[in-house]
Amino acid sequence: MWIHLSNESKEPLYKQLKVQIKQQIIDGTLAGDTELPSIRALAKSIQTSVITVKRAYSELEQEEFIYTRAGRGTFVKSTDKSILQEKAEQQFEEEANKLFHLGGSLGLTLDEMVTIIHRLKEENNE
Amino acid sequence: MWIHLSNESKEPLYKQLKVQIKQQIIDGTLAGDTELPSIRALAKSIQTSVITVKRAYSELEQEEFIYTRAGRGTFVKSTDKSILQEKAEQQFEEEANKLFHLGGSLGLTLDEMVTIIHRLKEENNE
Amino acid sequence: MWIHLSNESKEPLYKQLKVQIKQQIIDGTLAGDTELPSIRALAKSIQTSVITVKRAYSELEQEEFIYTRAGRGTFVKSTDKSILQEKAEQQFEEEANKLFHLGGSLGLTLDEMVTIIHRLKEENNE
Amino acid sequence: MWIHLSNESKEPLYKQLKVQIKQQIIDGTLAGDTELPSIRALAKSIQTSVITVKRAYSELEQEEFIYTRAGRGTFVKSTDKSILQEKAEQQFEEEANKLFHLGGSLGLTLDEMVTIIHRLKEENNE
DNA sequence: GTGGTCTAGACCACG
DNA sequence: GTGGTCTAGACCACG
Numbered sequence: 001m002w003i004h005l006s007n008e009s010k011e012p013l014y015k016q017l018k019v020q021i022k023q024q025i026i027d028g029t030l031a032g033d034t035e036l037p038s039i040r041a042l043a044k045s046i047q048t049s050v051i052t053v054k055r056a057y058s059e060l061e062q063e064e065f066i067y068t069r070a071g072r073g074t075f076v077k078s079t080d081k082s083i084l085q086e087k088a089e090q091q092f093e094e095e096a097n098k099l100f101h102l103g104g105s106l107g108l109t110l111d112e113m114v115t116i117i118h119r120l121k122e123e124n125n126e
Numbered sequence: 127m128w129i130h131l132s133n134e135s136k137e138p139l140y141k142q143l144k145v146q147i148k149q150q151i152i153d154g155t156l157a158g159d160t161e162l163p164s165i166r167a168l169a170k171s172i173q174t175s176v177i178t179v180k181r182a183y184s185e186l187e188q189e190e191f192i193y194t195r196a197g198r199g200t201f202v203k204s205t206d207k208s209i210l211q212e213k214a215e216q217q218f219e220e221e222a223n224k225l226f227h228l229g230g231s232l233g234l235t236l237d238e239m240v241t242i243i244h245r246l247k248e249e250n251n252e
Numbered sequence: 253m254w255i256h257l258s259n260e261s262k263e264p265l266y267k268q269l270k271v272q273i274k275q276q277i278i279d280g281t282l283a284g285d286t287e288l289p290s291i292r293a294l295a296k297s298i299q300t301s302v303i304t305v306k307r308a309y310s311e312l313e314q315e316e317f318i319y320t321r322a323g324r325g326t327f328v329k330s331t332d333k334s335i336l337q338e339k340a341e342q343q344f345e346e347e348a349n350k351l352f353h354l355g356g357s358l359g360l361t362l363d364e365m366v367t368i369i370h371r372l373k374e375e376n377n378e
Numbered sequence: 379m380w381i382h383l384s385n386e387s388k389e390p391l392y393k394q395l396k397v398q399i400k401q402q403i404i405d406g407t408l409a410g411d412t413e414l415p416s417i418r419a420l421a422k423s424i425q426t427s428v429i430t431v432k433r434a435y436s437e438l439e440q441e442e443f444i445y446t447r448a449g450r451g452t453f454v455k456s457t458d459k460s461i462l463q464e465k466a467e468q469q470f471e472e473e474a475n476k477l478f479h480l481g482g483s484l485g486l487t488l489d490e491m492v493t494i495i496h497r498l499k500e501e502n503n504e
Numbered sequence: 505g506t507g508g509t510c511t512a513g514a515c516c517a518c519g
Numbered sequence: 520g521t522g523g524t525c526t527a528g529a530c531c532a533c534g
Contacts, residue, residue, distance in 0.1 A: 301526045
């Protein structure tokens with residue numbers, strides 16, 4: 001499992017860790033029932049504390065991406081592709097809504113925002 | 127000047143304040159060279175701490191929306207509409223690009239993202 | 253606020269704390285918008301660590317009993333009596349279902365279980 | 379002897395094992411003086427650790443459901459049906475009393491609790 | 505002052 | 520070995 005944490009990012013370490021694992025589950029790199037590294041092994045390999053890893057794992061468990069069993073380990077929950085897609089879209093929607101709010105507070109109209117988004121899409125598409 | 131801070135919002139108070147002043151400058155409610163209330167007066171009137179107002183003002187000054195003259199007060203910088211619009215768009219673009227990155231890391235295609243955005247636009251439009 | 257933690261209980265401290273606060277919200281002792289003690293003050297008064305209190309508060313926030321705002325404090329969420337009642341019933345149901353499972357694995361029939369429960373009810377009623 | 383341990387269950391493996399053996403004794407599948415598999419044989423057949431089986435056996439022995447004879451093996455204790463029934467009821471009662479306490483702390487009345495229990499019984503009955 | 509996060513080290517139950 | 524919990528102390532942003 002590839003994890004890269006940045007100490008310079010404003011994001012807390014546990015959140016960076018959480019996002020990276022989540023993404024690997026969503027894109028299929030981590031398949032259902034795969035055993036994740038133990039919290040201690042992972043903490044050591046990314047040079048952070050046990051509690052930080054534990055927190056990332058706990059939140060992922062609560063969002064039903066993984067499950068942990070005391071004394072046994074931590075595993076990727078096997079989930080339908082369609083459910084993963086739905087979760088991805090939900091998360092995206094939340095952030096997109098924040099963007100609309102930001103645009104509004106900046107005095108942009110919805111049309112202006114969508115125009116900008118289309119332009120960015122084209123640029124990203126190249 | 128109308129300001130309303132919500133204690134229930136997750137946004138820090140200083141940011142709520144900053145956004146509200148910024149928006150009033152952008153939409154023309156606060157015209158160029160208008161004098162803003164003193165830090166102490168504003169803090170008192172919106173029942174918050176001096177530090178909170180100070181921070182909002184100093185970030186607005188740094189972003190060149192306002193300027194302060196020691197001993198005289200704080201004023202709205204007179205700026206071309208077009209420059210304000212440009213600033214707004216720049217800030218929006220930055221955040222929109224982050225959103226595209228998030229979507230990508232979630233495994234969504236650009237088309238899926240734009241589709242979701244259009245749907246949200248319609249919902250916000252109602 | 254009255255809190256009593258037992259070191260002898262098998263229940264983790266953070267859970268004991270959580271349950272006791274939750275109960276006081278449900279029974280109305282802690283009304284909506286009441287400010288809870290700061291995590292540090294509470295940690296000190298019950299002689300536990302900041303992180304333990306934080307964890308209890310976080311889980312209560314996630315279950316929407318309270319809300320915390322960085323730099324401002326932690327507050328009881330104002331909630332309809334009826335919603336509190338509903339939450340109480342849900343929690344009770346979960347545990348009651350576990351009891352039925354236990355009874356089943358012990359070879360008791362549903363009727364036997366309900367009979368026992370009625371007898372206990374009478375005893376508790378006296 | 380049929381045993382099925384689930385790695386996905388939150389119950390510790392030793393407890394799952396214990397409950398399943400106990401139930402088979404209570405329902406008569408395992409009659410008095412039946413010899414149970416050796417610890418090692420059972421551990422191998424259900425693919426778990428020796429320690430897990432050992433712990434289940436020793437707790438069952440302590441609760442007087444089975445007995446071990448060094449060098450000879452482990453056997454089901456022959457017990458009156460009525461005594462088994464009584465044990466089952468006692469254990470159930472203990473847990474039911476905890477449930478009443480929980481309900482009380484959640485502000486539910488005894489009548490409300492019994493009403494919920496009846497509803498759950500009907501649902502489980504279907 | 506407030507909450508948010510993190511570390512380093514500890515002890516426990518379970519396997 | 521595994522996860523679960525806890526402590527004591529630290530530094531940060533926010534007010």
